Amino acid sequence: MADDTSANPTSFVMHPRPDIDACAAGHCEPDPRVERTRAAITDAAGTLLRADGPDAVTHATVASAANVSRTTAYKHYPTRAALLRAAIESMDKHEFGDFEFGDDLATDLRNIFMEFVANLSDVEQSKLMATMMLQALHDAALAEVRDEFMAELRPVISDAFRHAIERGELRADLDLELAWRTISGSLVFTRFLTSDPVNAEFLDRVIDYFISVNAP
C-alpha cells in the first residue's frame, strides 16, 4: 500500500499535522484542539471516577460530561482500561521538590503526610486511590502510574528520617524502607480495612508512636 512517489506533484504532503497518537507519545507540536479535547476528557473521567466509582467511567458518560462526542472519546482512549487510566492520572500528585524541612521530625512528617491524609479522609479521593490499587493488579501501565505516585513521597520521607537521625531524634540503624512503610501502611490499612477515621488526629498518633518507638 506504499504511496507511489511519482504521483501528481501537487499531492505532496505539504502540511503534515501531528496526529493524535503522536501527540499522546509526547514530543510534537501539539494541536490545540487535541490538547483541549484530551483535557476535557481526562477531567470529566476523573470527576466521574471520584463521584460515582469506576463503573461510572464509560466512554458514553465521560463524553457526555466532557461535552465531547462519543466518537472522539473512543479515538483518544480506545479501551475502557485506557479511559480509567486517564481518570486516575488526572489525580493531582503533590510535588515535593520544594519541600522545606523543619527542626523536628514530628513537624516534618506531619507536613509530608498532611495531603496524603487529606486524600484518605475524603471519600471520593479514597475511591480513586482504591481504584488505582485494584486496577494496578491487572494493568501494568497503571502499576507504573502508581509507582510514580509513590516515588514522589518516598525520597522526601527518607530525607526527613536522615535529618532526624543526624539530630539524634531517631536511632541510627533505622531501617528506612520499613520505617516509611510502617507509617504509610498504618494510614492506608486503617482507611481501607477498618471503619476508623483517618484524620489529622490519627496521623499525629501514628507519628508520635513511630517516634517514641524509634528513638535512639
Next chain:
Amino acid sequence: MADDTSANPTSFVMHPRPDIDACAAGHCEPDPRVERTRAAITDAAGTLLRADGPDAVTHATVASAANVSRTTAYKHYPTRAALLRAAIESMDKHEFGDFEFGDDLATDLRNIFMEFVANLSDVEQSKLMATMMLQALHDAALAEVRDEFMAELRPVISDAFRHAIERGELRADLDLELAWRTISGSLVFTRFLTSDPVNAEFLDRVIDYFISVNAP
C-alpha cells in the same frame, strides 16, 4: 387480598414453605434447593471475581458459571452490588478460635499472619481483597463484612502481644491498636501501593523490625 378462611377447607395453606428471602434472613428450615442454588451462585461469583475482577461478576456470567438460570440469579441477588457482596463473602476467612500460642512472639506473629500474607501474594486473592476495600467505600453492608473479616484477626494479635509483654519481649506500655496496624499496614501498603513482593521473607523482616523496635 386476605384469604377468606371460610373457603373450601382443602384450600388451607397446609404446607407453607419458607421463601427465599426468609431463608436469606437466616433462621428457617432451609429448602435444600435454595441452599444448593445459593452455594452454586456464591462459589461461581467468587471464582469469577478472583479470576477476572469485579467487572466480570454479572448476573449473566455468574448464572452461566453456576449452571443456574439468569432469572434465578436475579431472584437471589437482585442487584449487582448484592452479587458482588456474595462473591466477596465467599472468601474463606480463617478461624482463629483454636489458635495455639507458642513461646515467642516472632513465631506467633508468623503463624497468625501466614495466611494473610499468602492471600496477599496471590494475585487473584488480592483482587478480591482490593475489590472489598473499594466496594466497602460505597456499600455499608460490605463494610460490615470487611470489619468482621478483620475482627477475626485483631483479638488474636492482641493476645499475642499481651503474652509477649508478660514474657518481657515487648515494652509494657505498647499501644496495641497502633502496633497491629503497623504490622498489617506494612503488608497491605506494600502489596497495594508498591510493586515489591509480599512474601514470607518480607513478613519476617516486618516482624523482626517490629520486635526490635518495640523491645522493652
Next chain:
DNA sequence: GATATAGTGGACGAAGTGTTCATTAGTGGA
C-alpha cells in the same frame, strides 16, 4: 399423591457498546 415454592428458559423492550462515514470546524503554512 397433593400442594406449594424453586428453578427454567424463552421472549421482550430498553439501554449500552463499538464502529463507520459523510460532514463540519479549527489549525498552521504559504
Next chain:
DNA sequence: TCCACTAATGAACACTTCGTCCACTATATC
C-alpha cells in the same frame, strides 16, 4: 487571506447486555 489537512461531530448501524415477565417444569414436604 486562502488552502491543505486533520480533529471533532453526530447520525446511523448491528450487536450485545440488562432487567423483567410469564407459563412451565422440577423438587421438596406433608
